[in-house]
Amino acid sequence: MNDSLLYPEINEKRSYRMLDGIWKFAFDEEAKGERENWNNGLPGQEYMPVPGSFAEFFTDKKRKNYCGNFWYETDVFIPEKKEGMKQLLRFGSVTHRAKVFCNGILVGEHEGGFLPFVCDITAVVKPNGNNRIVVLGNNELNERTLPCGAVKIKKDGTKLAKPYFDFFNYAGIQRSVWLMEIPETSIKDIDICYRIEQKDAEIRFSVVTEWTGASPKQLCVKLRDEDGKLVKEILLPVDENADAENKSGRTDGTLYVEDAKLWQVLDAHLYTMELFLLSADDTMLDCYRQKLGIRTVTVRDGRIMVNDQPVYLKGYGKHEDFDVLGRTFNWSIAKKDFECMKWTGANCFRTSHYPYAEEWYQFADEEGFLIIDEVPAVGMMRSMHNFVDAGTGKYTYFFETPTVSELLANHIRETGEMIARDKNHPSVIAFSLLNEPETTSEVSREYFEKVFEAARRFDPQQRPLTGALEKNSSPEKCKCFPFMDFICLNRYYGWYISGGEDFDEAEELFCDEMVRWDRVRGGRPIVFTEFGADTIAGLHDLPGTMWSEEYQKEYYEMNFRVMDRFPFVQGELVWNFADFQTGEGIFRVNGNHKGIFTRTREPKSAAFILKERWSRIPDRTA
Secondary structure, three states, X not given: OEOOOOOOOOOOOOEEEEOOEEEEEEEEOOOOOOXXXXXXXOXXXXXXXXXXXXXXXXXXXXXXXXXXXEEEEEEEEEOOOOOOEEXXXXXXXXXXXXXXXXXXXXXXXXXXXXXXXXXXXXXXXXXXXXXXXXXXXXXXXXXXXXXEEEEEEOOOOOEEEEEOOOOOOOOEOOOOEEEEEEEOOEEEEEEEEEEEEOOEEEEEEEEEEEOOOOOOOEEEEEEEOOOOOEEEEEEEEOOXXXXXXXXXXXXXXXXXXXXXXXXXXXXXXXXXXXXEEEOOOOOEEXXXXXXXXXXXXXXXXXXXXXXXXXXXXXXXXXXXXXXXXXXXXXXXXXXXXXXXXXXXXXXXXEOOOXXXXXXXXXXXXXXXXXXXEEOOOEOXXXXXXXXXXXXXXXXXXXXXXXXXHHHHHHXXXXXXXXXXXXXXXXXXXXXXXXXXXXXXXXXXXXXXXXXXXHHHHHOOOOOOEEEEEOOOOOOOOOOOHHHOOOEEEEOOXXXXXXXXXXXXXXXXXXXXXXXXXXXXXXXXXXXXXXXXXXXXXXXXXXXXXXXXXXXXXHHHHHHHHHHHOOOOEXXXXXXXXXXXXXXXXXXXXXXEOOOOEOOOOOEOOHHHHHHHHHOOOOOEOO
16 A cells, blocks of 8 residues: 555656546455456446446345445556656545456555545556456445444345445445656645744645655745745755655745735635755656645634634535435536535535545635535444434433444544645634534543544644534533533434423423533534535425425524524534435435525525525624
8 A cells, every 4th residue: 555645647757647437347255256256357248337326226125235245347558667766546535445356466445435535556557458357345334444334134144235324325335536657756645734923824735755765855835825826936945854765855944925825715816835855966756746725724702713804604514425426526516516606605614524535625615615524433333223212311322332443543533634635625614523423421532532632643734633523412511522622512402302392392492402502612613514404405385394395494493593683603504505415214304305496506585594694704803
């Protein structure tokens, strides 16, 4: 495995080819593929698009709901290897775990279905010929890895995924695959931090390099503005105290920018940092270009601050979800989503409940959108209907099980991978480390204390850390909110709690809880990261009853009245941006219908309530 997560680019020293397209495919219900050497080639004649969520393509339930091992295969022609170069395979994601083979040889494994991984295939490539790439994937859920769930074995031996979460367990090679060629002596990682002083800015950076043979000697760093004009240039020696055994080193430096153009909310200004790794005779060994936005994020005096200006978060919880595409990234869908969000006056979204494809963050960087980036720590409560059990006081002893130590190690590892991937995006203003777990026990406190401590070590920018709490995590019982820089609440007063005929009680109950949170929050701001009501588009009723568009409008009007009463509320991310697919059940009518937009991005009546409200709330205040 190669742990460099730099996004692929083509430049003077680097190149890549996309391997997206039609790959051979096979289910492996009996898990016999490894014994029968499928790593050398798959049986049958099934084909599958890459990237893609395979559940979306089938017309029978058995294959749509398939749970277990599955395989992909493709052949790629690779020319003669250039001297001093290495060849890598980069997968945007394989859900939830993968083994990768090149020409029958295992070249890498990865656990965690929402983050990229890289395999070095240099040593096994057959130059000037076809090379067979085979991937063994698995989408089973358990309590050792994220997200959490279980597997049911049916009478016929078929496996069925049983998520402890309320979205469809899409799987497959769901993001792009790259065949990359990069120098053996290369730039491996970049950390970027900022300090702003009136109109000027300080960009502190740290560049990790790795090499074979002679070490690089200098690093040339150039900064260009959004028009391509050179702003600064410095030349630094590569760290002389480099790790000689592992042949890697770190070079630190600072760029001073006068009259800096700041990256602001919905007013993005991006610079480009150009990095050139040089030999002793000034030969270019590698180069990489990193876009950056100069901005700071802090929580101070009960406010979330971007560039020392308070920002009120308004927007959505989302899902990577669309008809036919499933969880596959598509630029056209991303463009449509950003236009819909901007139309309603939004400025923020949460990547509920997993890190999204990297291209979402690139788009948000360009648009000036804010992102709460979430690790896939969802399902940490043994419930197939956690949205119903939240608030009932149900306790499942989730963190008291023997497997929790393995889960914790994976939780910390995936948090580190997420931060390593997303740390330089100006759009990412906070990391969310949990969604609706059990947080009322001492063992849960000990568990999450370790996760938060690790995240603070991982993030060079020291962004705010948070997590989303469900109703059982009340202000009197929750043990984990003190770890957060701001508190995120998922609340459904008027839907799961006092919904329908009891709606008139919801507002009073909601206000009562907020008063109790004010007593214990310790000056922390509160952001609502989920609140919503299922609504069937086109269903109208007077008076508004549950599932009608009128009820959804009344629901939001009531919730906003409550939020406006409490000035420590500093954000509202409604649930959900758009209707999305879930597993089947009597609580779900072909998915979750809490969307402000339909699954095909048509607005419901509540969209106009949000548009009118959010247009009156400034994105930044003095």
